[in-house]
Amino acid sequence: xxxxxxxxxxxxxxxxxxxxxxxxxxxxxxxxxxxxxxxxxxxxxxxxxxxxxxxxxxxxxxxxxxxxxxxxxxxxxxxxxxxxxxxxxxxxxxxxxxxxxxxxxxxxxxxxxxxxxxxxxxxxxxxxxxxxxxxxxxxxxxxxxxxxxxxxxxxxxxxxxxxxxxxxxxxxxxxxxxxxxxxxxxxxxxxxxxxxxxxxxxxxxxxxxxxxxxxxxxxxxxxxxxxxxxxxxxxxxxxxxxxxxxxxxxxxxxxxx
Amino acid sequence: xxxxxxxxxxxxxxxxxxxxxxxxxxxxxxxxxxxxxxxxxxxxxxxxxxxxxxxxxxxxxxxxxxxxxxxxxxxxxxxxxxxxxxxxxxxxxxxxxxxxxxxxxxxxxxxxxxxxxxxxxxxxxxxxxxxxxxxxxxxxxxxxxxxxxxxxxxxxxxxxxxxxxxxxxxxxxxxxxxxxxxxxxxxxxxxxxxxxxxxxxxxxxxxxxxxxxxxxxxxxxxxxxxxxxxxxxxxxxxxxxxxxxxxxxxxxxxxxxxxxxxxxxxxxxxxxxxxxxxxxxxxxxxxxxxxxxxxxxxxxxxxxxxxxxxxxxx
Numbered sequence: 001x002x003x004x005x006x007x008x009x010x011x012x013x014x015x016x017x018x019x020x021x022x023x024x025x026x027x028x029x030x031x032x033x034x035x036x037x038x039x040x041x042x043x044x045x046x047x048x049x050x051x052x053x054x055x056x057x058x059x060x061x062x063x064x065x066x067x068x069x070x071x072x073x074x075x076x077x078x079x080x081x082x083x084x085x086x087x088x089x090x091x092x093x094x095x096x097x098x099x100x101x102x103x104x105x106x107x108x109x110x111x112x113x114x115x116x117x118x119x120x121x122x123x124x125x126x127x128x129x130x131x132x133x134x135x136x137x138x139x140x141x142x143x144x145x146x147x148x149x150x151x152x153x154x155x156x157x158x159x160x161x162x163x164x165x166x167x168x169x170x171x172x173x174x175x176x177x178x179x180x181x182x183x184x185x186x187x188x189x190x191x192x193x194x195x196x197x198x199x200x201x202x203x204x205x206x207x208x209x210x211x212x213x214x215x216x217x218x219x220x221x222x223x224x225x226x227x228x229x230x231x232x233x234x235x236x237x238x239x240x241x242x243x244x245x246x247x248x249x250x251x252x253x254x255x256x257x
Numbered sequence: 258x259x260x261x262x263x264x265x266x267x268x269x270x271x272x273x274x275x276x277x278x279x280x281x282x283x284x285x286x287x288x289x290x291x292x293x294x295x296x297x298x299x300x301x302x303x304x305x306x307x308x309x310x311x312x313x314x315x316x317x318x319x320x321x322x323x324x325x326x327x328x329x330x331x332x333x334x335x336x337x338x339x340x341x342x343x344x345x346x347x348x349x350x351x352x353x354x355x356x357x358x359x360x361x362x363x364x365x366x367x368x369x370x371x372x373x374x375x376x377x378x379x380x381x382x383x384x385x386x387x388x389x390x391x392x393x394x395x396x397x398x399x400x401x402x403x404x405x406x407x408x409x410x411x412x413x414x415x416x417x418x419x420x421x422x423x424x425x426x427x428x429x430x431x432x433x434x435x436x437x438x439x440x441x442x443x444x445x446x447x448x449x450x451x452x453x454x455x456x457x458x459x460x461x462x463x464x465x466x467x468x469x470x471x472x473x474x475x476x477x478x479x480x481x482x483x484x485x486x487x488x489x490x491x492x493x494x495x496x497x498x499x500x501x502x503x504x505x506x507x508x509x510x511x512x513x514x515x516x517x518x519x520x521x522x523x524x525x526x527x528x529x530x531x532x533x534x535x536x537x538x539x540x541x542x543x544x545x546x547x548x549x550x551x552x553x554x555x556x557x558x559x560x561x562x563x564x565x566x567x568x569x570x571x
Contacts, residue, residue, distance in 0.1 A: 051450060077452035089450075091443035094436075101433075102440045103451035108433045112461075115432040116425055126432065169452050 004029040004173055004204050005050070005081075010059035012045055019045040021228035022059070027173065027221075032195065032205040034215045036239075037225035038248055043208040044086055046225070047175050050206075051083050052076045063173070078106050082171035084162040086178045086208070092151040096142060096161055099150050100133035103168035136164045140194060156187045163194065167203075174198060176207040180214050192218050216240065224248065270416070274409035282408045288520045289415035290477050293422045295500040295516040296509060297469030300426055302498070303507035304435060305462035306442025308365045311352070311372030312497045315467040317379060317489035318345045319474025321386060324395050324484055334398030338475040345471025346464050348375075353463030357456055360445075372494050379486040391485025395478050411480055418476055422469045426509040429465070438462055442507075503544055505551025514552050 005027040012020040020042045027033045035043050049056050052073045061068040068076055082103075091099050108129060110122040137143055140160040145153065150161060159179060166174055176195070180188045188211060196218055199205050209215050215222060216236040224232040224239060226248040232239060239245055273285050298312045322344040323337035332340070352371050356364050379386045386392070397406045398414065405411045429435050437458045440448040449455050478484045496519060504515025522540065526533035548555045 053446070073446070073449035074452050074454045077450060083450055085447070085450075089444050089447040091440050091447065093443060094439055098436055098439070102436045102448070102453065105433050105437055106452040110433060112429075112434060112465075115428055115434060118428065122432070129433070165451060 002029045003027065004064060005206070006062045007050075008060050008062075010046070010049060010061065011057050012042075012049055012054070013057050018228050020049060020056070023225070023228070023230050025223050025230060025233070027204060027206050029172075029204050030199065030202055031220045032199050032207070032218050033221040033223065034219035035206065035208045035223050035225060036210075036215055041225040041248075042228040043225055044177060045228075047083060047177050047208060050076075050175060051081065077169050077171075080170075080172040081175065082166040082169045082173070083175035084159070084166050084177055084179060086181065088158050088162060090150040090158060090161060090165070093149055095147050096137065096150055096153065097130070097133055097146040099161055100136055100164050100168045101129050103165045104129045104132060106169060133164075133168060136167055137161075139167070139197075140164045141190070156183055159183065159191075160194075163198075167198065171203065173204045173206060176205065176209075178208055178210060180209060180211045188214060274412045279408065282412060284521065284524060286408060286412050286415050286480060288517055289412070289419045290473050290480070291497070291500065291516040291520045292419045292513050293415075293469055293473040293476070294497045295504070295512040296419075296422045296426050297466045297473070298497050299501045299504075299507065299509060299512040300429065300438070300469075301462045301466035303501055303512070304430060304438035304442065305459060306438075307356070307459060307462060308361065309368040309463075309466075310365045310491070310494050310498060311368035311370075311375075312466075312470055313489045313491070313493035314352075314372045314375035315345045315349060315470035316474040316477070316493065317375055317486070318348050318467075319471030320478040320484050320489070321379065321392075321474070322471070323475035324392050324478045325385070327396055327479070328392060328394065334396070334475075334479055335400065338472055338479075341475035342468045342471040345474065346468040349463040349465075349467025350460055352467075353460040356463075357459060369491065369494075372491055376486055376490060379489065387485070389486060391483060393483050395482045395484065397482065398479055415476055415480070418472055422472070423509060423513060425469070426512075430509065434458070434461070439507075499541065503541065503548075503552060505553035508551065508553045511551050511553035514556075518552065 003026040008024050010020055010023045037043055052071050055070050108125055110125050114122040140163050142157060142160055180191055192214055195205055222236055222239045224245050232242045232245050274282060294316060301307050301309055319341035323341040326332035326337040326340055356367050359367055380389050397404055405414050437453050440453055441455050441458055445455055500515035500519045501512045505511025523537050526536050529536055
């Protein structure tokens, strides 16, 4: 079994609170893995650690057998990890197309002098960036909205734009932080198909999600966090029957007097 | 219609020296210098979102660099102005690096301090800068025996550099560099996450911005032929910031219009004598209240004034 991402003993403390506590997990290549857990169990903190938003207090992150610990987000992005945000973080006053084009910066080679002189190589690269961005917008189903400002998009479309932008960096691992949050049933259904399509392109998906239809419907491996610790992992059906998981979500049954 | 108006404006800009009297033409030259300053500050503040209240420092570094090269070493203007640009650029990087750790209001305080330090250095390094008395007798540039000694000819020199800075700014905005700058302005964490090296791009924004300010400084020094620290005060930095805000932050043509309005308005208010500064201030407040996104976005509501160049970056 090939693991794309592995963490060992990953720990993050905020003051007295241990948000992520000695987590060992591995994400298999070209599969859809899910991270679930009650509110405040440390899922987003874990994603922030993987993306390098802040460094861990202890532990290691290995990606394709390279140590990522201590790198900043732009470096991690260039090593092949990309993410979306739970609370949407688009470039609000840029157009939809520009939002995606920005994310291709790491694949652009033109220099400032090339830009000022308007060299053919620069023009070609810019056109290629534009075409690839357009293709990604088509892929997520946002064709025709290229020129709108991102902030004017409807909510569901903003989530899709985040996905398109995340794909534009050409990542091997895509972290999706609650991609279905706030979506209605049909939007959620389309999103699930989209995620499967991204997996079928050979990209690995690791998602945080509260919507159990999404988690149980498409993920191949599920990891459960509670109070910053990993309490279970396995296939969706294994997780559904796990008493510890049920207890974490619903609490311990109390006998009434 | 739009084409016709652009043509008229262009004709006007190029023909000014042919029919403007001496003093208004001098004002036009000063406007041109401030256009370069505001367009360059707009790259840093309007595009990259890094607030700077110390732009006059780079203007000063450029002016003193090319002045000293010309007066003490007899270096021709054509070399001096680019030396001014690059020395100023070096100072921009010098300021850019420590400011990476601060943002917003804290960044503006650091840039104010930087401006004050440069100002103090100019006053106190008397043996080099001439102190508060400044430096006299800066030569007007000449090329192949032709001297830019008249305001008419110097106007075209300034126009050349002003057009160069406007053109550069427009080109940069539409490139990967402009997109990276704007993404940092819009959301720094998201920019980092998609692989934008925000550290590099922020320093680059400081570098580009200070390079053009250095050119403006050199043009100013060789035009007035006399410089002293009074031309490069905190007030000058504020003026340039007001230009880009009034014009429309993040918009190159907005920066141009802002520079024209803010440079000329006090001149046309002079008939009010001692009250003109107060009227000017009140005027600015009204502009900010009724055109909060700047003159340019108000103009854009008029169909013929809308152009593709003014679209990006609101």
